[in-house]
Amino acid sequence: MATLDIKNLHVYYGHIHALKGIDLHVEEGEIVTLIGSNGAGKTTTLRAISGLLRTPEDTSISHDGSELTQIRADQIVARGVVHVPEGRRVFSRMSVQENLTMGAYTRKNQQMVKDDLDYVLKLFPRLQERRAQKAGTLSGGEQQMLAIGRALMSSPKVLLLDEPSMGLAPVLVETIFDSIEQLNRTRGITILLVEQNAQMALQVANRAYVLETGRITMSGDAKAMLSDPKVIAAYLGL
Numbered sequence: 001m002a003t004l005d006i007k008n009l010h011v012y013y014g015h016i017h018a019l020k021g022i023d024l025h026v027e028e029g030e031i032v033t034l035i036g037s038n039g040a041g042k043t044t045t046l047r048a049i050s051g052l053l054r055t056p057e058d059t060s061i062s063h064d065g066s067e068l069t070q071i072r073a074d075q076i077v078a079r080g081v082v083h084v085p086e087g088r089r090v091f092s093r094m095s096v097q098e099n100l101t102m103g104a105y106t107r108k109n110q111q112m113v114k115d116d117l118d119y120v121l122k123l124f125p126r127l128q129e130r131r132a133q134k135a136g137t138l139s140g141g142e143q144q145m146l147a148i149g150r151a152l153m154s155s156p157k158v159l160l161l162d163e164p165s166m167g168l169a170p171v172l173v174e175t176i177f178d179s180i181e182q183l184n185r186t187r188g189i190t191i192l193l194v195e196q197n198a199q200m201a202l203q204v205a206n207r208a209y210v211l212e213t214g215r216i217t218m219s220g221d222a223k224a225m226l227s228d229p230k231v232i233a234a235y236l237g238l
């Protein structure tokens with residue numbers, strides 16, 4: 001039983017058939033990446049998992065064996081499946097610290113919340129330095145750290161990351177990917193990573209799926225894909 005098991009996922013936007021029957025699974029403790037070009041359906045996949053989109057009756061999305069398609073988005077978060085959306089939507093008028101605290105607003109155990117806050121501030125020292133700063137004044141990379149940090153504050157078992165590298169300078173991309181690896185390794189958080197940056201994503205992931213116009217066209221070991229001629233030609237071309 002995989003921690004995340006997606007079977008026959010279809011999504012329609014009116015007449016647009018955006019996802020055409022996707023099957024995908026993520027085992028506990030894995031980093032799995034879903035790569036694909038702009039418009040392939042990556043964000044749609046994450047939004048469907050998070051309960052933000054309607055799916056037909058014969059679509060199944062389950063987490064630890066229980067069905068997510070029938071429950072609300074906030075209940076999905078409470079189950080431990082937490083989405084860091086594309087474009088890092090932080091609360092720009094709130095401070096870094098307030099943004100992080102917002103991530104934990106439904107949690108009861110204040111000691112555990114405090115421990116998680118300490119963990120996030122150690123994982124991202126830049127956030128520690130900028131605790132009192134308004135989130136809207138952070139750089140893009142710092143806002144991405146904050147978005148991931150806020151998700152960590154809700155005590156996730158599975159993190160869904162939508163293009164965390166988008167728009168960031170190469171050195172910050174490295175930092176973000178290092179921290180993704182670290183929270184997977186040290187906290188055992190399972191990760192489904194959506195990326196256009198196939199090179200970086202395949203380097204950190206255990207397994208990968210390639211999405212093309214709403215269909216999975218390839219899947220397998222991430223490192224093997226790095227040297228697959230078809231992947232190189234389509235996604236790693238220099």
Ligand SMILES: Nc1ncnc2c1ncn2[C@@H]1O[C@H](COP(=O)(O)OP(=O)(O)O)[C@@H](O)[C@H]1O
Nearest residue numbers: 013016018036037038039040041042043044045
């Ligand atoms: N709200 C929407 N309404 C209509 N079409 C949409 C909407 N969101 C996405 N789409 C379409 O669905 C397809 C997949 O989009 P998306 O999941 O955002 O792709 P990706 O994240 O891989 O770039 C695209 O053709 C896009 O234009």
Ligand SMILES: [Mg+2]
Nearest residue numbers: 042043044086
């Ligand atoms: Mg997208």
